[in-house]
Amino acid sequence: MATAATKQVAIIGGGPAGLIAAEILSQHNIRVDLFDAMPSVGRKFLQAGKGGMNLTHSEAFEPFVNRYRQRQQEMRPLLQAFGASELRQWAHELGFETFVGSSGRVFPTDMRAAPLLRTWLQRLREAGVKFHVRHRWTGWDEQQRLVFSAPEGDISVQADAVLLALGGGSWSRLGSDGAWVPLLQQKGIAVAPLKAANCGFECDWSADFRSRFAGTPMKTVVASLTDRDGNRTERQGEFVITERGIEGSLIYVFAAELRDQLAQNGKSTLTLDLLPHKTAERIEQELRSRGSKSLSTQLKSKVGIDGVKASLLRECLTKETFTNDRLLAQAIKQFPLRVLRTTPMDEAISTAGGVCFSELNAQLMLKDLPGVFCAGEMLDWEAPTGGYLLTGCFSSGVAAGHGILQWLHTPA
Secondary structure, eight states, X not given: OOOGGGOEEEEEOOSHHHHHHHHHHHTTTOEEXXXXXXSSSOHHHHHHTTTOOOOEEOOOHHHHHHTXXXXXXXXXXXXXXXXXXXXXXXXXXXTOOEEEOTTSEEEETTOOSHHHHHHHHHHHHHTTOEEEOXXXXXXXXXXXXXXXXXXXXXXXXXXXXXXXXXXXSSOGGGTOOOTTHHXXXXXXXXXEEEEEESOOEEOOOOHHHHHHHTTOEEEEEEEEEEOTTSOEEEEEXXXXXXXSEXXXXXXXXXXXXXXXXXXXXXXXXXXXXXXXTSOXXXXXXXXXXXXXXXXXXXXXXXIOOOHHHHHHHHHHSOHHHHTOHHHHHHHHHSEEEEEOEEOOGGGSSEEEEEEOGGGBOTTSBXXXXXXXXXXXXXXXXXOOTTTHHXXXXXXXXXXXXXXXXXXXXXXX
16 A cells, blocks of 8 residues: 555635644545635635634533534534633644633634734645645546636546535635535535525515614524424524624524424424513503603613613504503513524525534545545534534544545554
8 A cells, every 4th residue: 555645635725724724634644635616715714703703612512412403412512622621722723712701602812814824824724735726626527526616717626535524505706615515426426505604684674664774783682592402592692683683692692493494384483581580460560650651661661671672662563552551561571583584595604514423434535436524614513602613623634534534544
């Protein structure tokens, strides 16, 4: 068998999964060529870091794994091998210390993605990784070589192993356009349909409400939702009213279940507690004590409901509810916010669906395409924001990297 130094691996996709696999392989004297369709790599990584680079989460392992919902069984061994603590150690070795924020999220101390990515790419180049940007993968030729559309025209590449780390189907302007799906389906690989994850939702806003409050944050609320198995999830936080509906970190916690309920039932309702610090009984008492004051004045001065929250009540509640103190108090504590559909998939932070795990072995190699591995968001898993999504990409890239090493060093 040829020595490891003569082995060449082609990695397609310059996101976290592809980059971390390139790092592992380059540390073992493997020649790594990384191809990306965009003019530079890590674009979605940089976008995710705007407003604070949330690397991972400090949550205990079991609840951490539970965030991966129906794919926690498949993701468990990957996260056990490279999870939150390993990701923090990796950042430390790269020269970036991390800290745990008040919500449990983990950030680099300077909160920025660009310096981390810049340092990482420099280390990869020094390790011998070759980057080929503006190279769009278009499939295989008759000799089963990789074909790329490049600035100089179509080129073919022969490699001893291939890692596909092409992302999902959102934010196509950053490179994740899902164009790889038919290429794998033509090879007989089962791919679960891509769909929006960590997305916003459309609501039936009136023109007046939309014009007044689009872009306004809905602060300090508790949202809750019961899934198909009767499990109730409850989180406190905030979200944003948009032109079409709602979006934001609190919404993303419930996005997968809301999306699935919409697909199954054609409707879904998120329950909001607009005043988490008050009971329904207290709110009712405060409403009843208004005397000659108008309801709007009492809601603002005594109850603590004004602005976007007061307008949301008027937007969605019936006149009967508004004229009944008990019903209004109950509505403030259990406000039924109906969502109609997800926002377009390309606007979502991430996507669900992708290469089915049944097509892969434990090392993330395609069973029907020996030597071809898959990692990152193009696999059929999803996770909420808060560090879980990024950790899953890293962990799958690490698993694929080690899987490729094992493949290359296993005699035929």
